[in-house]
Amino acid sequence: MQILxxxxxxxxxxxxxxxxxYLQRAGFQVALASVSGxxxxxxxxxxxxxxxxxxxxxxxxxxxxxxxxxxGPGVQRLxxxxxxxxxxxxxxxxxxxIFAICAAPLVLSKAGxxxxxxxxxxxxxxxxxxxxKFVEDRVVVDGNIVTSRGAGTAEEFAFECIxxxxxRDLSEKIRKQVVAR
Numbered sequence: 411m412q413i414l415x416x417x418x419x420x421x422x423x424x425x426x427x428x429x430x431x432y433l434q435r436a437g438f439q440v441a442l443a444s445v446s447g448x449x450x451x452x453x454x455x456x457x458x459x460x461x462x463x464x465x466x467x468x469x470x471x472x473x474x475x476x477x478x479x480x481x482g483p484g485v486q487r488l489x490x491x492x493x494x495x496x497x498x499x500x501x502x503x504x505x506x507x508i509f510a511i512c513a514a515p516l517v518l519s520k521a522g523x524x525x526x527x528x529x530x531x532x533x534x535x536x537x538x539x540x541x542x543k544f545v546e547d548r549v550v551v552d553g554n555i556v557t558s559r560g561a562g563t564a565e566e567f568a569f570e571c572i573x574x575x576x577x578r579d580l581s582e583k584i585r586k587q588v589v590a591r
Contacts (some may be wrong), residue, residue: 411438411575414473416494417461420483422456423453425511428564429477429571435584436572441469445491454481458586475575476501480512480532480560488517495521502554507574511558511567515539518555527552565590568586 413433415426423556433440446452452458454515470476478488478498487495494517502523510518515531516538518524526543530550531539548563549556549570556566556574569590573581 411472412472412577413438413475413477413571414442414470415440415442415477415479416445416465416495416497417442417451417459417479418484418491419448419452420485420487421451421453421479421514422484422561423457423479423561424561424564425481425514426453426459426481427457429479429509429511429568430452432565432568432572432588433477433575434437435587436570436576436580438575441473443470445487445494454483465491465497470497470500473501475507475571477571478511478514478517480510482513482516485513485516486498486503487493488514489520494562498523505554507554507556507571508554509567509571511564512560515541523555524530524535524557527555529555529557530559531557535550575586 441462443465447464456508501570512532513535528543549558569581
């Protein structure tokens with residue numbers, strides 16, 4: 411399994427690092443695409459990461475899932491990107507996994523992907539979220555789309571992503587390795 415992370419300056423570090431680390435521990439290949447095209451991306455609290463490639467013009471067909479971390483400034487940049495909208499719509503059309511946490515479900519909302527779905531998001535983003543049904547569950551799975559609430563749910567979100575991609579046994583194995591609750 412190959413997972414594409416869409417990275418924009420201002421991403422929430424916990425919502426990137428936790429899923430990134432746990433998905434790699436589970437044996438999945440993870441690639442980081444820079445939405446701006448820059449070779450590095452800076453988080454909301456100063457963490458700098460190296461991108462693997464620029465999203466613009468990239469061939470994303472080989473990926474099995476796409477993950478969008480939250481963080482207010484980062485999500486605004488994700489929402490402003492035509493490339494990001496193209497990727498999430500393409501993944502949805504192909505029924506591939508789409509994972510979005512915190513404010514990132516707003517990107518899916520803007521693309522019209524949640525109009526007939528149940529979803530969740532960061533509490534401060536509820537008014538802007540357009541979905542069929544909003545719930546306050548910490549992680550929500552509706553079809554091929556998984557949404558989650560915020561940095562405090564990043565671990566649960568990551569475990570659910572692993573379970574969906576590789577099975578519950580694999581998710582539990584990683585949970586035990588990291589001594590999660």
